[in-house]
Each structure stands twice: as C-alpha cells, then as structure tokens.
Amino acid sequence: MRAEAVVAIVAMAGITWGLRAGGLALARRLPQQGRIARALQQMPGCVMAALVAPAVAQGGPAEAAAALATAAVMFTTRSLPAAMAVGVAAVAGARQWLA
C-alpha cells in the first residue's frame, strides 16, 4: 500500500465518521429552517448533479441515449440496481450499434 493512499483513506474515514457522530452531537443546534438548512438539504442532490452533468456533456450520442434509458428505468421502477444495469447495457449496446 502506498503511504499516501493510507493517509487519504484515513482522512476520508475521519471526516466521514466525524460527520456521522457530529449529527448526533449537534442535533439540537442545527438550523431547522432558513438559508443554511436549505443549503444543507440541497447539497447531496447538487453534488450528484455536478458529477453527472459533465460526464454526460462530454459523452457522445451513445452516452446520451444510455443516460435517458437510465432515467426512464429509475422513474418507472425506482430501483437503483435496475437503473444501473440498464444504463450499462444501453451504453454497451449503443456503442456497438452507433460505431
């Protein structure tokens, strides 16, 4: 193992555990409404959107078609594994077909 990798992993672990324990510690002091509360609530979704949008924007028609297929399956089945599987199969198929 690279020493640097261990440092990164331990830092990630400390941060993540700190957030989990911190929620219990700070529960009474967290803003329940107002701007900060709204920003915190939006954060997970916004991080996901920030990850997905550039990946789709950089891809070609196969990636765009697979993204649509993933979204369609997620909306109809609400199943994460099903949406993942269809997305992966769709991109593999679309690349062959469009190539």
Add this chain to the structure above:
Amino acid sequence: MASLTLPRTSHASFQNGMRRSAPLALSVAAYGLVWGALAGQAGLGLAETGLMSGLVFAGAAQFVVLNLWTATAALPLGAIAAATLIVNLRFVLMSASMLPLFEREHTRGRWAKAFLISDENWALTSAEQAQGRGSVGFLLGGGALVYLAWLASTVVGRIAGAAIGDPARWGLDFAFTATFLALLLGMWKGKASLMPWIVAAGTAVLAQALLPGKWFIVVGGLSGSLAGAWQTEPAR
C-alpha cells in the same frame, strides 16, 4: 459482537433491523461489486480497497473519490478531503434525526455506533420512526448488514475486476454515471429541487472546462446548494 452485550429487547430489534434491511443490502452489494471493479481501474490495490470500504463505509463518497484517484501521480489530498466532506455532509442531517432514539434509550457508546448510520438503514429506520416505531437496535442491525454487504462486495468486485478487462467493452465505464444519475433522480423532492440541480449541473460543466482536476464537483455542488438556499423564502 456488540449485539451480544445488548439487552434482550435490543437483540431482537437488532435482528429485526438486519432482516428488514436484507433487500437493501442486496442492492448495496450490486453497487459494491461495480465500485470494487472500478476501484481496480482507478489504481486502488486490493488492500486499499478493503481498507477504504472498511473504514470509510460511504458509497457515494467512495465513488466520487475514484474520480480523483491517481495510480501513479501524487494524490490530490485536498480535493479528496473536500469531496468527502461535501458528499457526506448529508450524514450530519441524517444522524441528527436519529438523536431522539439514542436519547430515549440512553444509548451508550453513541459516537462509535454513529459509524453504522448509512443511507439505507437510515431511510428504513426513519420510515419506522414516522410510525412511532424504530430503535437504536433496529438502526444498528440494518447498519451492520449493509456494512458487511458493502465490505464483502467491494472486495469481491476488486478481485473479479481483473477478469473483466477493459470496462468500456462492457459499458462498465458508464456504471458510475448511471449510478449517480439514478441516485440523483431518487432524491427528487419536487420542484424545489429543479433550480439548484440546474445551477449545479451548469456550473459543473463550466468549471470542468475552465478549472484543472476535479474541482468542478465541489464548485457545482456548492453553487447548486447556495442557489437552493436563496430560493424564495416562505412569507413571514
């Protein structure tokens, strides 16, 4: 092993939590297999894969960090820490909502037990809580099963990943995008989500073109959340 020292009622609810979270643990395992395979592609060794899953236990953050990981060049430690912090900030809100259970049961060692709060067992326990049920044992039983599923599946995925070869051939390079798109759509909470997501997506695409490395994740995530914070406030 903690379960052995729990009183009888806790023990029963621990097992109940495990049973009820089994379908969720299965989906975590599917996701873990993909993460393990991608971890190999990103340059994580087997021991590093196991260490990260075992100590961090946070799928979304681990997926994001794979994006930042470098096999040969120096690791961008600042970006890795910042991404972990931002992706996992939701845990503060999630564990805060579990405090009533911990207080009602005068739970000991709650700082250590907080480690087992994950998206899946939290969601399950929240649903129980909404119906006046739910307990720390239920939460931890689900957490323990999800933890084992995550650790085992990521290690298996890392080992099997070598047999897969070029992930692009199977479309597996797209698994990451598909997973996050699906996770994102699962978080839809009505029209209030739309504007922040569009801001996050737009600034991320721009930042990717203009900034080095993976800072677009942080830039997009923060701009979207701030945009959400400044959405119309309810009338006072």
